[in-house]
Amino acid sequence: MDINNLCNFFFVGIVTDVNPAEGTVIVTRPDKNDRTTAALKVIQRGTCKTKDYWMPAVNDQVLCLVLPNVSGKGPGEGYVLGAFYSDADKALESNEAVRSVHHESGSYWRVDENGNMEIHASGSMKLTAPMIYIN
Structure with a gap:
């Protein structure tokens, strides 16, 4: 797979809006001139019998994955894989x-x-x- 293509699927963004009831967030993409995503689902550790709940906060830096659309046109489903520590947000x-x-x-x-x-x-x-x- 071409590295440019891979960058369209995985990216780092900044959370700008949180929908806790739906478990989704909107993310701004600095790599795409601050374009915002559609609602991205936040990956959880459990969602069926044993449930774990965590939502990133506005301004959290997150790693995202957007799957290709099966129709070949535009992006498919998107997910926030997690947040991570950085110089701005220390462990x-x-x-x-x-x-x-x-x-x-x-x-x-x-x-x-x-x-x-x-x-x-x-x-x-x-x-x-x-x-x-x-x-």
């Missing part, structure tokens, strides 16, 4: 064995390879279960 962790989610509000959760977990809520916290054990 918050320096240990590859840590998983964390940090929200703009200041709330976060963090777990490491030793089983240590930290949860910080900048607002209220609700726990719901038939029985809650605190040791």
Whole structure:
């Protein structure tokens, strides 16, 4: 496949609009004079029985894939494959064995390879279960 053709399918863009209910975003393409895409579906880790939900924020830099249209005319379905760290948006962790989610509000959760977990809520916290054990 020709590299120029490949660049039409994979590209880096900037999120300009988010539709959380549909799981889609609109992306601006700096490589195409800031042309905007149609709604792109955001890839999730699970969508059937076990569901995972994540949406990139406006101004996130994302890697996108637009499939060729089976009719041969214009682009087909498009997807956001994920966001990535850069000079503008640095990683918050320096240990590859840590998983964390940090929200703009200041709330976060963090777990490491030793089983240590930290949860910080900048607002209220609700726990719901038939029985809650605190040791």
